[in-house]
Amino acid sequence: MNALLVVASRHGSTTEIGDIVDRELAKNGVEVERYTPDSVASVSGYDAVIIGSGVYASRWLKSARSFIDKYHEQLVDMTVWLFSSGPTQDEPIEDTSKFAAIDDIIQKVQPSEHRVFAGNIDKSKLNLGEKAIIKMVKAPYGDFRDETAIKEWTADISKQISK
Numbered sequence: 661m662n663a664l665l666v667v668a669s670r671h672g673s674t675t676e677i678g679d680i681v682d683r684e685l686a687k688n689g690v691e692v693e694r695y696t697p698d699s700v701a702s703v704s705g706y707d708a709v710i711i712g713s714g715v716y717a718s719r720w721l722k723s724a725r726s727f728i729d730k731y732h733e734q735l736v737d738m739t740v741w742l743f744s745s746g747p748t749q750d751e752p753i754e755d756t757s758k759f760a761a762i763d764d765i766i767q768k769v770q771p772s773e774h775r776v777f778a779g780n781i782d783k784s785k786l787n788l789g790e791k792a793i794i795k796m797v798k799a800p801y802g803d804f805r806d807e808t809a810i811k812e813w814t815a816d817i818s819k820q821i822s823k
């Protein structure tokens with residue numbers, strides 16, 4: 661079984677979530693090919709596609725949105741999982757649309773699931789504009805990523821890919 665893993669990240673936190681997903685898929689016997697959205701040449705020939713992006717102002721990063729625009733007609737006929745890396749909070753993420761307004765993407769590719777994982781805001785990596793936004797929306801700084809949740813999700817989708 662093989663999977664295409666596509667991860668978009670601005671400041672590196674979603675890339676690191678991608679690292680965990682990549683490792684867990686491999687551990688569960690899935691052969692993984694991993695790319696950034698801009699470097700994908702084709703989505704053909706994979707048993708599953710997993711696409712993740714950091715969320716900014718409720719949207720996926722532009723490279724991830726462009727990837728969906730380019731490939732959605734093929735992706736809709738494939739087995740696809742989506743994940744977003746967003747909120748900096750410990751509370752359970754119940755209403756995913758509150759953090760990642762990606763209904764248009766969900767509509768286009770009809771994924772098996774869209775999961776929002778808690779994210780990481782590292783003040784030292786932000787530019788002035790980003791710091792101003794974080795101040796305005798009063799989002800907490802810090803690393804709220806939950807490695808266990810990411811591993812469990814990946815183990816679960818690995819089982820489904822291997823069925």
Ligand SMILES: Cc1cc2nc3c(=O)[nH]c(=O)nc-3n(C[C@H](O)[C@H](O)[C@H](O)COP(=O)(O)O)c2cc1C
Nearest residue numbers: 669670671672673674714715717718746747779780
């Ligand atoms: C300027 C700015 C805007 C953000 N907007 C959102 C948002 O609308 N929803 C959300 O859940 N997280 C938001 N976040 C949190 C990021 O999605 C989170 O930090 C994510 O882990 C970043 O991933 P990256 O390091 O891969 O870019 C925002 C962060 C910044 C710095």
